[in-house]
Amino acid sequence: MYQIHTADQYLWENLNLDNKLVLEGGTSWGNTTHRIAEKVSELKWKTRLVSVDIDDDHFDQIEKDLSSHFEELQLRRADLSQLDFLANNLVDVVICNYTLSSVNQFPLRAVKTLREFYRVLKPDGQLVIMEEMPIWSVEKGDYPYWSQRLRVIKSISVLKAMAHFNEIHPTDLEQTLDMIGFRNLHYQEFKEIINAEMATRFLDKRKQTLLRGVNDIDNEHLTKGFVEITEKLVHELEQTKEFSAPAYILKAVK
Numbered sequence: 001m002y003q004i005h006t007a008d009q010y011l012w013e014n015l016n017l018d019n020k021l022v023l024e025g026g027t028s029w030g031n032t033t034h035r036i037a038e039k040v041s042e043l044k045w046k047t048r049l050v051s052v053d054i055d056d057d058h059f060d061q062i063e064k065d066l067s068s069h070f071e072e073l074q075l076r077r078a079d080l081s082q083l084d085f086l087a088n089n090l091v092d093v094v095i096c097n098y099t100l101s102s103v104n105q106f107p108l109r110a111v112k113t114l115r116e117f118y119r120v121l122k123p124d125g126q127l128v129i130m131e132e133m134p135i136w137s138v139e140k141g142d143y144p145y146w147s148q149r150l151r152v153i154k155s156i157s158v159l160k161a162m163a164h165f166n167e168i169h170p171t172d173l174e175q176t177l178d179m180i181g182f183r184n185l186h187y188q189e190f191k192e193i194i195n196a197e198m199a200t201r202f203l204d205k206r207k208q209t210l211l212r213g214v215n216d217i218d219n220e221h222l223t224k225g226f227v228e229i230t231e232k233l234v235h236e237l238e239q240t241k242e243f244s245a246p247a248y249i250l251k252a253v254k
């Protein structure tokens with residue numbers, strides 16, 4: 001596997017957002033929105049950003065923190081697979097980080113989303129996607145915390161028959177984008193650093209789901225076993241500040 005020094009170098013290579021309309025897919029708590037805002041300010045770009053998420057929980061805070069960085073910042077609650085409010089051939093750049101696997105909780109919605117990205121992008125418009133590698137493609141021993149955390153989260157979700165993140169392998173993503181019509185496809189794998197505290201919060205949320213007793217398979221030993229595994233992992237993660245995860249950035253052009 002070819003490792004680049006930092007994902008940031010690859011992310012910003014040949015990516016100029018000056019006088020551009022950018023669509024961000026998956027605002028969430030604004031990690032990538034902050035990353036874009038910092039770059040825009042550093043290089044004094046005049047950028048209009050439309051950031052879309054199905055969940056608007058963090059919009060107010062992000063608007064307060066970041067609107068002064070942009071020519072225009074629009075936070076929009078919508079499903080990325082139905083971007084009806086955006087015309088065809090309108091957007092210069094789409095950036096979609098760690099969101100496709102979330103959209104992909106529901107089969108084929110990720111494909112509809114990629115088709116929407118294609119529709120709203122101008123000819124020659126750029127697409128940038130950042131994602132974690134699928135767990136089945138990674139040696140457990142190479143990323144022990146990441147691997148254990150994902151296995152616990154996914155197992156609890158399956159146990160409760162819940163929809164859960166489905167990471168997409170970069171070669172499958174490349175082929176799907178090619179089928180849609182994208183060109184100049186290439187990707188790089190890298191190690192992403194994950195904040196352990198944030199990772200613990202999500203694990204704890206899953207533990208609460210487990211204890212809520214909805215959709216159970218009515219086996220208290222199984223539930224107790226998973227609670228123990230989760231608590232042990234949370235404890236281990238509390239001892240470490242951060243851990244690494246296998247990720248990739250894929251770039252394409254319409």
Ligand SMILES: C[S@@+](CC[C@H](N)C(=O)[O-])C[C@H]1O[C@@H](n2cnc3c(N)ncnc32)[C@H](O)[C@@H]1O
Nearest residue numbers: 026028031032053054055079080097099102103
């Ligand atoms: C892991 S978070 C994104 C992280 C963020 N982009 C970053 O770089 O840190 C995934 C986000 O995707 C959003 N999401 C999932 N399915 C979606 C959909 N169909 N349309 C819009 N947003 C969606 C979730 O609400 C969640 O906020």
